């Protein structure tokens with residue numbers, strides 16, 4: 001009666017790696033796009049109604065904040081930064097970050113090439129018995145790229161291989177934080193000692209960069225490139241403040257893009273038809289063999305862009321999100337006998353939205369919503385490709401829309417094109433369907449096991 005059954009259901013589905021699907025089925029079972037459910041005496045509202053999401057993220061933005069539970073889960077490792085701040089502090093974090101994401105910075109793909117080349121080299125040396133799991137390599141790649149892009153110095157973990165401790169500590173602590181975000185404060189007890197060790201390691205790791213940058217600043221020297229770290233040391237000399245902002249943005253830059261790449265390559269290996277069409281598009285746009293793609297080349301590949309849109313639709317790397325009401329308010333839909341009237345929301349109410357379930361809603365995407373069909377995004381002769389508006393939000397939307405969207409898509413497109421150029425044959429080494437592994441982001445539990453020749 002206190003909603004323990006709901007907790008057990010969540011724990012059971014989570015253990016079976018079916019939480020997203022179970023949640024999606026609940027909407028279908030209840031024949032509703034918005035419902036409330038009790039969990040350990042607390043009632044949460046669940047919604048997949050685009051108008052409600054639009055109200056929380058944009059039209060009534062001021063009436064909503066990040067959920068307290070996110071702050072509880074993130075704070076020990078990430079401190080105060082863009083993913084935990086609201087109000088003026090959030091605005092300040094966002095303003096500081098913005099210059100790092102201008103067109104000139106993102107369009108400079110030379111830096112990407114060095115990391116893509118390291119990836120290709122690692123694949124060639126590590127592929128044993130014609131099989132490799134790209135998951136681990138993609139996480140190293142995005143760590144290396146994000147550290148170089150944001151801190152001015154790459155971890156180069158693709159070159160260091162197993163000696164790199166950063167990725168292991170990051171991965172472990174993400175699992176712990178994901179657990180707390182999903183099941184609440186009880187989760188703080190799960191794997192606590194290990195988490196504390198990983199947290200200390202990561203703080204010391206980032207502090208090293210911070211101290212070096214502060215020393216450079218004191219000597220009046222500048223890094224050769226203007227980075228986010230340089231921006232931060234001009235604003236403050238407080239190590240904890242700088243470390244927190246950096247860890248927040250490393251989280252944003254690392255796990256998301258690596259999860260996207262892993263999901264894509266798991267599916268590509270199982271879908272030779274998609275790979276063949278991608279190869280055709282690349283060959284006709286980059287005719288000279290071995291031509292490295294430029295930023296403009298990547299923009300001119302509509303099928304590649306449709307593949308990314310479709311992967312982020314079916315496998316959104318941030319599949320669940322939530323907001324908490326800061327005042328009593330309403331959501332546009334979910335009330336009345338037909339669910340089409342506004343619904344009252346009391347101050348403090350948590351509202352959870354499932355991007356995963358929204359992106360598979362047959363009312364928006366049609367009866368084949370569960371099918372991976374990139375063509376649905378392409379303009380035809382008489383038909384426009386999909387424009388689902390607020391029903392499709394892989395990067396969120398409104399004032400807190402992902403700042404790294406263009407950077408992530410450029411990075412993932414560049415790497416995908418380079419791998420297809422480099423390896424003429426892609427074969428699956430795993431026939432299992434995509435299965436959720438939920439940390440703070442979501443990735444295929446079985447990675448991306450492929451053979452590349």
Ligand code: HEM
Pocket residue numbers: 082083094097146249252253254256257260317318321322394395396399400401402403404405407408409
């Ligand atoms: C496939 C890759 C990515 C996806 C799907 C993605 C998705 C998202 C989502 C859903 C949010 C909203 C979180 C929330 O408000 O609750 C977000 C926020 C954010 N993302 Fe991304 N992201 C990706 C890559 C990146 C990258 C590479 C960076 C930067 C290096 C980045 C930087 C940010 C930042 C700074 C925010 C916070 C914005 C704010 O609160 O104002 N993201 N992202």
